[in-house]
Amino acid sequence: MPNLEKPKLINEMKLKLPSLSVNESAARAIVAAFAAQANPTVSEVADIKCVVSEAVTNCIVHAYPQTMGVIYITVQIYSNRSIRLEIRDRGVGIGDVRQARQPLFTTSPESERSGMGFTVMESFTDKMRVRSKIGKGTSVIMVKQLEDFSLFGR
Amino acid sequence: MESGFFSCVCDSESNSATVRLKGEIDHHSASVLRRELDALICRLRPQKLMIDLSGVDFMDSSGLGLIMGRYTLLDSFGGETVLLNPTDRIRRILDLAGFGRICKVEIVKKNRKDGEKNAES
Numbered sequence: 001m002p003n004l005e006k007p008k009l010i011n012e013m014k015l016k017l018p019s020l021s022v023n024e025s026a027a028r029a030i031v032a033a034f035a036a037q038a039n040p041t042v043s044e045v046a047d048i049k050c051v052v053s054e055a056v057t058n059c060i061v062h063a064y065p066q067t068m069g070v071i072y073i074t075v076q077i078y079s080n081r082s083i084r085l086e087i088r089d090r091g092v093g094i095g096d097v098r099q100a101r102q103p104l105f106t107t108s109p110e111s112e113r114s115g116m117g118f119t120v121m122e123s124f125t126d127k128m129r130v131r132s133k134i135g136k137g138t139s140v141i142m143v144k145q146l147e148d149f150s151l152f153g154r
Numbered sequence: 155m156e157s158g159f160f161s162c163v164c165d166s167e168s169n170s171a172t173v174r175l176k177g178e179i180d181h182h183s184a185s186v187l188r189r190e191l192d193a194l195i196c197r198l199r200p201q202k203l204m205i206d207l208s209g210v211d212f213m214d215s216s217g218l219g220l221i222m223g224r225y226t227l228l229d230s231f232g233g234e235t236v237l238l239n240p241t242d243r244i245r246r247i248l249d250l251a252g253f254g255r256i257c258k259v260e261i262v263k264k265n266r267k268d269g270e271k272n273a274e275s
Contacts, residue, residue: 054215112219
């Protein structure tokens with residue numbers, strides 16, 4: 001019998017980091033450590049680390065080019081074993097989100113950006129939403145549904 | 155040659171170089187790696203550059219950009235780029251970008267023959 005109740009928020013972490021590139025590894029390690037309490041598989045942890053790294057890199061490279069800004073990360077763990085990640089900035093914003101989400105699309109090919117960031121985020125999570133406003137900033141919300149213990153009898 | 159991010163073994167006979175990347179490749183480390191790799195490539199101008207990914211614990215799309223850029227550089231003087239031993243994780247990211255169709259990806263068993271043909275550079 002599927003549980004139709006709205007999943008309850010179990011735990012939450014808020015993290016604020018300046019847009020320094022050394023914080024890419026810090027952010028993914030901290031988020032992975034927090035998410036560990038939901039007992040993710042090795043592969044699920046790797047997915048989470050990767051998508052956090054992508055989103056934070058976007059903030060550093062695109063949202064705050066040549067300037068320093070603040071990256072806001074919120075991680076929530078829900079009773080249905082889903083993890084909700086929000087990575088937000090108050091940077092330059094994205095004019096055309098649909099175009100930005102296209103695989104291989106990049107605004108900075110000269111600095112060897114692969115244009116695969118959003119594609120990776122979308123592929124490694126179950127849900128991704130991008131909201132952006134020019135001059136106001138961007139928020140990327142991703143939901144990762146961890147596999148169900150009861151189904152796998154672990 | 156040994157750096158914090160990779161080690162390199164060259165074979166002057168076949169004019170090939172194998173670089174073994176290690177640690178985590180993200181946007182932060184990729185910029186350093188790019189500089190060091192390009193210095194090495196421009197000096198050696200190898201006909202074949204093999205990038206061994208077995209020691210890479212983490213890689214995001216910045217790693218794709220890094221590999222793509224080296225591929226383009228090698229290609230500019232007729233060199234070939236081969237990716238060695240990507241982990242399943244890395245393979246997944248490579249496949250997202252359709253990389254298997256551009257670069258040759260090979261799985262080879264590690265055979266350490268130190269000091270035989272390995273010119274220290």
